[in-house]
Amino acid sequence: MSEERNCKSCGKPFLPNKYRPNQTICSSLECQYQRQLDNMKKWRERNPNYFKYKETHDSSWKETCRQRSLDWRKRHQEYLKLYREEHRERHKNYMRDYMREYRKKKNLREGAEPTR
Numbered sequence: 033m034s035e036e037r038n039c040k041s042c043g044k045p046f047l048p049n050k051y052r053p054n055q056t057i058c059s060s061l062e063c064q065y066q067r068q069l070d071n072m073k074k075w076r077e078r079n080p081n082y083f084k085y086k087e088t089h090d091s092s093w094k095e096t097c098r099q100r101s102l103d104w105r106k107r108h109q110e111y112l113k114l115y116r117e118e119h120r121e122r123h124k125n126y127m128r129d130y131m132r133e134y135r136k137k138k139n140l141r142e143g144a145e146p147t148r
């Protein structure tokens with residue numbers, strides 16, 4: 033049985049995946065996205081000459097770079113779309129609960145009125 037721990041990114045408690053006992057980031061969309069950015073940064077720090085090397089030895093490298101940044105932008109757009117959808121869903125649920133409460137109160141009030 034795994035124990036609850038606090039997410040390194042957002043600080044909220046979460047249960048780590050049983051297949052990934054060393055998990056330090058919760059599975060929320062925001063935190064997973066942040067983790068992706070961090071991984072990319074770390075990789076670049078580990079391979080500081082990678083881009084330079086490629087640029088001087090491979091003429092198609094610039095094109096690859098361009099393609100890669102386009103891919104990234106596409107993923108980024110997808111993330112934003114998911115993010116917005118998640119929030120829309122949350123808002124929808126909120127409004128549904130709100131209306132349900134509203135109707136309940138309204139019925140209660142109307143039911144309490146004296147009948148003639």
Ligand SMILES: [Zn+2]
Nearest residue numbers: 039042058063
């Ligand atoms: Zn988190």
